[in-house]
Amino acid sequence: MKEDQAVTALAALAHPQRLRIFRLLVTKGPSGLPASDIAEAVEASPTGASFHLKELDRAGLICGTRDGRYVRYAVSVEGMRKLLTYLTEDCCQGHPELCGGTVRRVRSLCKSKGA
Amino acid sequence: MKEDQAVTALAALAHPQRLRIFRLLVTKGPSGLPASDIAEAVEASPTGASFHLKELDRAGLICGTRDGRYVRYAVSVEGMRKLLTYLTEDCCQGHPELCGGTVRRVRSLCKSKGA
DNA sequence: GCAATGATACAATTATTATTGAAATATGCA
DNA sequence: TGCATATTTCAATAATAATTGTATCATTGC
Numbered sequence: 001m002k003e004d005q006a007v008t009a010l011a012a013l014a015h016p017q018r019l020r021i022f023r024l025l026v027t028k029g030p031s032g033l034p035a036s037d038i039a040e041a042v043e044a045s046p047t048g049a050s051f052h053l054k055e056l057d058r059a060g061l062i063c064g065t066r067d068g069r070y071v072r073y074a075v076s077v078e079g080m081r082k083l084l085t086y087l088t089e090d091c092c093q094g095h096p097e098l099c100g101g102t103v104r105r106v107r108s109l110c111k112s113k114g115a
Numbered sequence: 116m117k118e119d120q121a122v123t124a125l126a127a128l129a130h131p132q133r134l135r136i137f138r139l140l141v142t143k144g145p146s147g148l149p150a151s152d153i154a155e156a157v158e159a160s161p162t163g164a165s166f167h168l169k170e171l172d173r174a175g176l177i178c179g180t181r182d183g184r185y186v187r188y189a190v191s192v193e194g195m196r197k198l199l200t201y202l203t204e205d206c207c208q209g210h211p212e213l214c215g216g217t218v219r220r221v222r223s224l225c226k227s228k229g230a
Numbered sequence: 231g232c233a234a235t236g237a238t239a240c241a242a243t244t245a246t247t248a249t250t251g252a253a254a255t256a257t258g259c260a
Numbered sequence: 261t262g263c264a265t266a267t268t269t270c271a272a273t274a275a276t277a278a279t280t281g282t283a284t285c286a287t288t289g290c
Contacts, residue, residue, distance in 0.1 A: 034266080035266075035267065035268095036265090036266060036267080046266075046267065046268085047267090047268080047269090049267090050267060050268055050269085051268090053267095054268085066267095068266095069264095069265065069266055069267085070265095070266065070267085071266075071267065071268095
């Protein structure tokens with residue numbers, strides 16, 4: 001995955017309604033949902049939902065296919081996986097036990113305590 | 116993790132230099148790097164790097180601690196893990212084999228072929 | 231204390247993105 | 261064909277984020 005693709009995908013997710021849409025579709029799996037159901041679920045107008053769905057599609061995170069008079073959107077598992085891989089690549093210089101094991105318990109000194 | 120925290124973290128990553136910084140720090144693990152080394156590595160001005168580092172810190176993705184006259188930034192493994200978990204929660208309605216196994220080979224009909 | 235280095239804060243400009251409603255397109259069915 | 265439903269496009273406005281240079285703060289060593 002290239003940097004600008006990753007940026008596009010992250011920017012697509014960095015919006016409350018789009019993030020809700022994405023997470024909703026993640027739970028639904030490959031079968032997905034029609035756009036109208038999605039709009040209702042995230043309390044968006046048809047126009048707004050369409051805009052956001054297009055952004056997520058353009059980013060490669062979801063995929064819409066027409067199904068009769070509906071357009072059914074589903075998560076793109078490949079797109080999701082590629083993004084997650086890109087974010088975590090070469091974690092801890094080939095010592096991932098630093099991430100998975102020990103470090104999980106390191107006390108953070110950050111201002112952002114919640115994280 | 117709350118929605119607005121996730122949006123903040125994703126927005127922080129949705130920027131080329133910040134994404135480069137994050138990935139650089141992911142490879143470095145808990146020891147991290149001084150801000151000046153980071154600025155040089157991603158070809159940012161000191162001012163620019165400081166701005167971006169602050170954004171990532173505010174988002175809970177990295178953590179800066181003063182080390183003499185340097186400020187050393189390291190990835191926040193907790194923050195990273197929480198974000199990834201938030202994105203993939205309840206994947207495929209409790210049938211994650213849809214994500215991990217079969218679905219990996221489903222042919223996508225998306226316009227975005229690369230993803 | 232003072233100079234040097236590393237890092238941050240501030241403010242102004244510029245660029246990008248979100249939002250909204252009206253109009254247009256696509257499909258299914260009588 | 262013509263109507264109803266689902267979805268998208270377009271255009272205008274509003275809101276938000278990025279960029280840059282200057283000034284300021286923090287730490288070390290003389």
